[in-house]
Amino acid sequence: MSAPILPVARRLPHRHRLTAAPVHPALVTWxxxxxxxxSSGTRPTCEAVKKWADAQGIAYLSDRNGRLFTTVxxxxxxxxxxxxxERSQRIKGVMP
Numbered sequence: 001m002s003a004p005i006l007p008v009a010r011r012l013p014h015r016h017r018l019t020a021a022p023v024h025p026a027l028v029t030w031x032x033x034x035x036x037x038x039s040s041g042t043r044p045t046c047e048a049v050k051k052w053a054d055a056q057g058i059a060y061l062s063d064r065n066g067r068l069f070t071t072v073x074x075x076x077x078x079x080x081x082x083x084x085x086e087r088s089q090r091i092k093g094v095m096p
Contacts, residue, residue, distance in 0.1 A: 026072050026073065028075060029069055030067035030069060033070065046062075046066045046067060046068070053070070058070055058074055058078045059077070
């Protein structure tokens, strides 16, 4: 008994390739960080976004192209909100 013959893998034409990998909802991507950092609808450079994130105390990583990404939790921590692993504390006048 021989093994079944499998078709040879082919490269898909460009129009059938995925353009971007799905992004986890907890990640804040480069375009989102640019939008948060931008003052008047302009697209800030990598250096400008890094300076802004450092000034705000936002923890981040960068991809191989130097573009930053972070998490929603890192943004929350920079704003002084409790993290996922911490006990939730009520903010006076905001949360019941």
